[in-house]
Amino acid sequence: MSIKRLILFGAVVVVLSMATVLAQRVVSGQTSLTSETVKDLPYTPVVTLNGSTLPWKMVDGTKEFHLTVEEITWEMAPGMVVKAWGYNGQTPGPTIEAVEGDRVRILVENKLPEPTAVHWHGVILPSGMDGVAGLTQWPIPPGDTFKYEFTLKQHGTQMYHSHGDEMVQIGLGAMGFFIIHPKRPTHKIDRDYAIFLNEWFVQPGTARPDPNVMTDFNIFTFNSRAFPGTAPLLARPGERVRVRLGHVGQDFHAIHMHGHSFTIVATDGGDIPETAQWMETTVAIGPGQTRDYEFIAIPGDWALHCHLRHHPMNAMGHDIPNVLGVNQAGVEEKIQALVPGYMAMGETGMHEHAEHAKHMAGPPNTLPMMGGQGPFGPIGMGGMFTVLKVHENAPRFATADDYTKQIQLPDDGGWYDNPPGTVAESINPDFGKQKIGAYVCPMHPEVRQSEPGSCPKCGMTLKPQKAEPAEEGDGNRQSESREPMGSQEHHEGMHHH
Amino acid sequence: MRHSARAFIGVVFSAGLVFGCAIIPRQTGLPEVVKTIEQRTGVRIQQYTGAPTGLVAERIHDLLREELTLDRAVQIALLNNRSLQATLEALGIARADAIQVSLLSNPVFSGHARVPEDEGKTNLELALAQSVVETLLLPLRQRVARAQFEQIKLQVTDAILRFLAEVKTTYYAVQATEQLVTMRGTVLQAAEAAAELAQRQYDAGNIRDFDLATEQAAAEEAQTELIHAQTERIAAREALTKILGLSHSDTGTWWVATVLPALPVHDPSVEELEMLAMRERLDLAAARQELEVLQRGLTAARFGMLPATVAAINTETEPDGDRVTGPMWDVEVPIFDWGQARRGRLKAQLRQSQHRLAALEVAVRSEVRIASHRLAAQRQLVERYQDRLLPLRRQIVASSQRHFNYMLIGAFQLLQLKQQEIAAQQASIEALRDYWMARAELERAVGGRLPEGGGS
């Protein structure tokens, strides 16, 4: 890239970055890179899923960034908006991208009600630029702007986060990626995704994360979004994809990606020599760490999630009396006589909950513990869950921000079209073709009809009931009459697009 | 002399008869009592002798056939309560007393026969004597008697009004206990459902034995609460049965509306009520009447200073056969007792009565204020329960149901919150019951009926 071109690029960015300042409360990313300019970057821009990249302007040969830390309203998933503390209207804050050797200047404006400081986590810099309130600098008082300036001497996936009252400030979302691309990349990356891990406690029915909770979190997020609000990773088969994971929270996470064994190519210490790289399918990541892994995309829809069992799940009660295996027939009616909306749940597990959650009201501003509809029925996940979609026709976005603007939900981009004979199926030849006796509401058994439809009382999809006479055998167990998750949902899912 | 004797006897007796007949109350006093009660409460009382039979029994039977409303209960009580009938008999007694006082004492006939030791005719002396002063004072005494009778009527009417208040209070207690039994039944249902669920969870290996026992204990407690409520209900029904004068065989046959009436739009002001009570309270009227009686008594006592004089006609057959006839007087010589003690007593009684009336007025005003404030306080409680606490409790259940839907809380917690809602309902019902009881008490305290517009 010539000097002239860099200046031109800088000018474009200046205009856009002013727009950003004017519209800082807008959650989705600001376009700072265009298809024209992105071609000239010496790197593939990182896609911060559900986030954006921080624009900059060139001032006297220095890349100047502007971060404003403030309280924001942040949607964790449709149906849940929290009052978080973020940078430039986002949590995680917009990703800072620069190149090894760049001189950067970062202006940090504090619009929080308390002092702050920004620590450039893992970046080699002068001690006085390290951003630890009290230790390396005066705290930035509310209303003031501090200038950080240093030259990037390394490359790698680094982070930034508050280092003043970090219990509260990080707890409410004040963190972001600081990605330094190598001056001379060893190889080309087709797609580069960044996922910041975090965990929160938001009391169901409230909107402000509780920073005083230290361990018993109930919302686990990728880039401060919980499934089904997490954007998918898109790729075409054969593309080289990089995923960068960062974490400054409280828990340990084990990020597992299906369908691939990937190579850990870098840690927060920088690139790992090729001979020292290792392969795995689950990358462990603790607070303060980053990991980059790469893989060659294999066609399919692949789950990508934390492997701690409760992390791909939204808020649920932990001290509710266990009802697994408890037949509530009879008791349910008694309770309904008192609490008309009562519905027995959990006898056979929680799978059905994903279906219920669509129809039964929960507390305000609260996500059901699982949700999301896939091509074969409810996905039954929440929290740290998203999908890697490797499709032949996966869209190629010119810029990272184009991606963010256009892709929001996991089923965007459609579902994988499995080649014939490559989907697990029932060995029962009648699967999905049973003679249906009636369509019944799972919650209002009195609602029965011969045609499919939804319950006029609660709106739930009517469940097909086999034509077999109910009197035979012990047909009184509710679950007996329930349809295994199958063909009906399949069609529903396909029609979704 | 014969002539004069006849004349004397004629005057005395005819005076006695005239005054005596004039004083006898024509009526038993019942119609006036009936009228007052009807004016103040809208119900008619009926007096009968012996056990209620015939029309009365039929009427009671009819009244019991349908839902026992408050009005019906009051009617039955007035017809059928034997204590009330006993109270009504006070009228008869008072009337008899009045008549007694109005009668002249009977003349005294006296005779002496003296037989001579030697020959000669027997000396025979006959006399018929009648107290003169008593006869003269008869009209005065009659006025006192009439005033006393009026006083008794007022007292009887007042007693009936008190009785009616008691009927109402007893009735409201029944209504409330009916509702409370239903509530406790609902709580038990909730607790039993929870215990049954717990049992299944325990059997499935999901909860600890003491979790199960906790739910079972809660269900047992709900059961004991229900037993208490049922006992209260039986006691309340029994109290109503008793006050309605019904027998054991009737207890199962009547039923009341199981919902207490809603709060009336507003309650009268305390100033209005105090004024009303001063005008309407019959015990006050009776006390005023007592004052009247004593004043009349005092007037009578002044005349009572007249020395006791007995007029008589005396006839004597002398031993010689001559017969002499002539009047005779006994006149008390008021040297020692000239009536000062009796008058002093009456004056003291009069003053005492004045003080009592004043004290009663103060007490009645105070009673009205207390009853009025109690009513206002009960209204406030009912409104707070109905408009604030219950909606909050319902909101809590609705909201916790939403939490339950998302598996954020368990069924036990949901049911517990439901039980708290029911407990608030119970408190609300008790407050409403106490409101109506306070209202009955206030009605009584102002003399039977609240001002128009504050209607019950």
Ligand SMILES: [Cu+2]
């Ligand atoms: Cu995790």
